[in-house]
Ligand SMILES: NC(=O)C1=CN([C@@H]2O[C@H](COP(=O)(O)OP(=O)(O)OC[C@H]3O[C@@H](n4cnc5c(N)ncnc54)[C@H](O)[C@@H]3O)[C@@H](O)[C@H]2O)C=CC1
């Protein structure tokens with residue numbers, strides 16, 4: 001094992017489809033010496049640990065997988081959150097919010113205190129909203145809390161464009177931005193194949209509004225189409241989350257559309273950023289045309305609306321709790337009626 005892999009730990013909350021696929025990807029492409037899995041389903045957890053370790057013995061690759069507690073996971077270099085409910089066919093990612101936010105609260109409260117240098121990588125959905133609240137719940141610096149965001153959608157976009165243009169996907173620079181969800185949008189104006197703008201790279205007459213709509217619908221609907229047949233998506237996100245872990249541990253400084261806090265939009269959504277050992281090293285400003293700018297603002301407005309709804313509900317609960325406590329004190333004093 002090379003020097004950089006020594007004493008590197010990646011903790012994964014949730015060892016269902018996504019968590020186990022990520023762990024398996026880390027075993028096949030070793031970048032750390034330890035993977036810690038945390039899941040309240042203890043039978044599943046033990047079985048996943050044994051099965052994953054079986055995959056490490058043949059090559060003696062130096063990565064070991066073990067079960068851990070939230071306190072163990074809190075000391076990892078990277079803490080990945082895949083824990084949570086997933087969409088049933090026809091359900092939206094946003095419908096998972098209240099269940100997965102409760103799980104997120106449990107996880108971060110069980111982890112305190114957290115390694116101050118850890119990077120929290122959110123995968124569970126709705127990933128942009130969970131990333132927003134993980135910043136608050138973790139107590140970590142803003143730049144150390146990020147979500148996989150539209151990295152997966154952008155890969156799907158490159159895949160479909162590659163088929164249409166008959167070139168390799170990695171020769172295409174194309175970004176889906178905004179929400180990892182229905183309000184996402186494609187930054188068409190900046191797509192290039194090699195250095196050639198997409199419109200010129202496609203056969204004449206192909207770059208039409210219909211073409212754009214068809215590709216956008218394909219990309220936006222890709223997860224639902226897979227979930228309808230197999231009940232989950234795991235390989236794409238497993239590979240992407242493992243790559244992001246590598247960019248972090250090796251300070252690779254790749255530019256990817258990750259979900260992170262956008263101060264001007266007051267929410268977390270995906271915009272290109274440089275990713276390295278400290279998480280979001282810096283934003284990489286991107287030129288958007290007027291229509292794309294409007295889509296970004298609409299997307300942020302939508303996410304902000306969801307966040308405001310959660311925060312109002314929380315505030316109402318706190319106020320109710322405090323009113324009930326006052327009532328109890330008054331009753332206890334004998335001053336109540
Ligand atoms: N961001 C993205 O691009 C993608 C996100 N996802 C999301 O990832 C999440 C996980 O999906 P799957 O693995 O397919 O679901 P799954 O149901 O197979 O696994 C979820 C696991 O989380 C565990 N869990 C629940 N509470 C926990 C806690 N407090 N601590 C640790 N583990 C806990 C469950 O016991 C379960 O084993 C879902 O929210 C899904 O929507 C899935 C694919 C892509």
Ligand SMILES: CC(=O)C(=O)O
Pocket residue numbers: 093125152223233237
């Ligand atoms: C499930 C999900 O978020 C995805 O595959 O994009």
